Amino acid sequence: MEPRRDPYVTVGEVFVWLLFFALLVPAGIVGWAIGHSTSGRTHTVTRTVTLAASATSATPSVKQSTAAKTTTATAPASTAGSAAKGEAVFVSGGCGSCHTFKPAGARGAIGPDLDTKPAIDAKKAHMPLAAFVRQSIVKPNAYLSPGYPKGVMPQSFAVQLSKMQLTDLVAFITSGK
Numbered sequence: 044m045e046p047r048r049d050p051y052v053t054v055g056e057v058f059v060w061l062l063f064f065a066l067l068v069p070a071g072i073v074g075w076a077i078g079h080s081t082s083g084r085t086h087t088v089t090r091t092v093t094l095a096a097s098a099t100s101a102t103p104s105v106k107q108s109t110a111a112k113t114t115t116a117t118a119p120a121s122t123a124g125s126a127a128k129g130e131a132v133f134v135s136g137g138c139g140s141c142h143t144f145k146p147a148g149a150r151g152a153i154g155p156d157l158d159t160k161p162a163i164d165a166k167k168a169h170m171p172l173a174a175f176v177r178q179s180i181v182k183p184n185a186y187l188s189p190g191y192p193k194g195v196m197p198q199s200f201a202v203q204l205s206k207m208q209l210t211d212l213v214a215f216i217t218s219g220k
C-alpha cells in the first residue's frame with residue numbers, strides 16, 4: 044500500500060492554517076478574559092467559539108466548522124473536569140462498595156443510589172446538582188440523605204482527594220443528568 048499524501052500539506056493550506064492560528068490564539072485569550080470578567084464559565088466557552096468562528100471567516104467553510112468544533116470540544120474540558128478520569132477516582136475511592144451507580148457498574152447498597160438520589164436530594168437541599176454532589180463527598184454530614192445514618196460515608200475524602208480528582212469525580216457522577 045502506497046502511503047496516502049496528506050491532502051492538507053500544500054503551501055496554500057499551511058499559510059491558511061498559520062493565519063488561522065494567528066487569529067485563533069488572540070481570539071481565545073480575549074474570549075477567556077471576557078468570560079472571566081463576567082465570571083460565567085459558560086460565557087467563556089460561548090464567546091471563545093464565536094470569536095474563533097468570526098476570526099476564521101476568511102478561510103473556507105469546511106475548515107471553519109472543524110475549527111469551531113475543536114474549540115468547543117477542548118474548552119469545557121479544562122474547566123469542568125473529566126468524567127472518564129472521575130470514573131477511575133470512583134473505583135479507586137471504593138465508592139462502589141457502598142453505592143449503586145450504573146455508569147461505574149457499582150451495586151453497593153449501604154449508601155444512596157447515585158443514579159437517582161443526588162438529583163432528588165439536591166432539590167431538597169436547594170443546591171445545584173454539582174455543588175451538592177461535591178459537598179456530599181467532602182462534607183457528608185452537611186446534608187444527610189433521608190433514611191441514611193450519619194458517619195457511614197467516610198469523612199476523609201476532602202483530604203484524600205486532590206481538587207482535580209474531586210472535580211473529575213463530580214463530573215462523573217453528574218454526567219448524563
Ligand code: HEC
Pocket residue numbers: 132133136137138139140141142153154155157160161162164165176179180183184186187188191192193194195196197200212
Ligand atoms: C462506607 C460506605 C460509603 C463509602 C465508601 C462511600 N459512601 Fe457515599 N454515602 C454513604 C452513605 C451511608 C451516605 C448517606 C449519608 C449521607 O448523606 O452522608 C452517602 C452519601 C453520599 C452522597 C450523597 C447522596 C445523596 O443523595 O444525598 C454522595 C454524592 C456520595 N455519598 C458519594 C460518594 C463517593 C463519590 C464515594 C467515593 C469517593 C463515596 N460516596 C463513598 C456511604 C458511603
